Amino acid sequence: MTTKRPPDEVATAYDVWSEVYDTQANATRDLDAAILQGQDPSLFRGDVLEIGCGTGKNTEWLAPRARSLLALDASEKMLNRARERPGVQHVQFFLQDLRERWPVAEASRDTVTCNLVLEHIEELSFVFSEARRVLRPGGALFVCELHPFRQLQGKQAYFVDPDTGALQNVRSHLHEVSEYLNAAADAGFVLVRARDCRDPGAPRSEVPRLLALLWRRA
């Protein structure tokens, strides 16, 4: 007997958001894409797992670069958008609640990338331990998330509901800098590089928008 989780409120919100995710102005989305594309290209040449691919804004960029690409997301409507992207015919897409065991074999991936996802997941440790499990030794985990400072300022993922015109917040959890670092250390990752990311031209005195972290599996 299998028990099915009730529809998740985050996935449900992303189902609605999928209609306008790519068209509404979204500086966080744009900066995340720029940060990913600024990484050392060798990071994405192997067997890549993208968790929380959304409408595939990063999937489309990763697809021609990776030897293989598996993209997971909890929102069916987001996945439908992603599947329509050009050049993703060879990408495997799976509907997956990231809080449950991922459909990925142990030590089968060179890189896991996780972009603008973890603010919606309360328990970070499971995600880091799954990333550890599916990565080959020496494999990379790249995370780019809304900066904890921005979260403390009350910022979180939101969109304008295309039907009602109302601002819709997507359920988020405040994560501290230390939570990311400790979850990774506990799972057996060694930090390689960190970056406090601001919009192009923003001064250093501005609160960073994103925190990007790159680890290697020990």
Added chain:
Amino acid sequence: MTTKRPPDEVATAYDVWSEVYDTQANATRDLDAAILQGQDPSLFRGDVLEIGCGTGKNTEWLAPRARSLLALDASEKMLNRARERPGVQHVQFFLQDLRERWPVAEASRDTVTCNLVLEHIEELSFVFSEARRVLRPGGALFVCELHPFRQLQGKQAYFVDPDTGALQNVRSHLHEVSEYLNAAADAGFVLVRARDCRDPGAPRSEVPRLLALLWRRA
């Protein structure tokens, strides 16, 4: 021929501050002491190097716990205060600009502790590489500093000048979270534990006062 640096403005400010450092209200000083004392006691049982000991508020606590303790500070008047602390007869004190090579042999220390110092040092990489040099393999580096988010809010070390009554800022440099993490990674440290530290009873929604980081020398 030796060249002597001109008197450093930070050391000069601390000379003045030494008269009132222990007596003026200072929540950052108090939280730093509490965080240090809350660490695993085994961290401070070996040969310990304290960089930036100031008036010795932490030195006095470390002295009976460490097998040996060497304390460095750039301010002579701060060191004079520290030498007057009870129970520090066996502690070695040295006047030392931390931006210059430390008078410590390679691989001679089990732990380096650095508390409320790095905001006054512009180039972090030298400090981390010196810490790496003087630590034994597996040795610990503990850093507790004004939280980068507080720095972005304009907070920095200051005191009330005992003579003039004026607020006196001590020259500080904005450091990002990523700067600490990258300087340590580049020097060959592996992060063990991080903590965003708030005053006792402060809610999680409050901006942390201190960032505490513990690394091991690889």
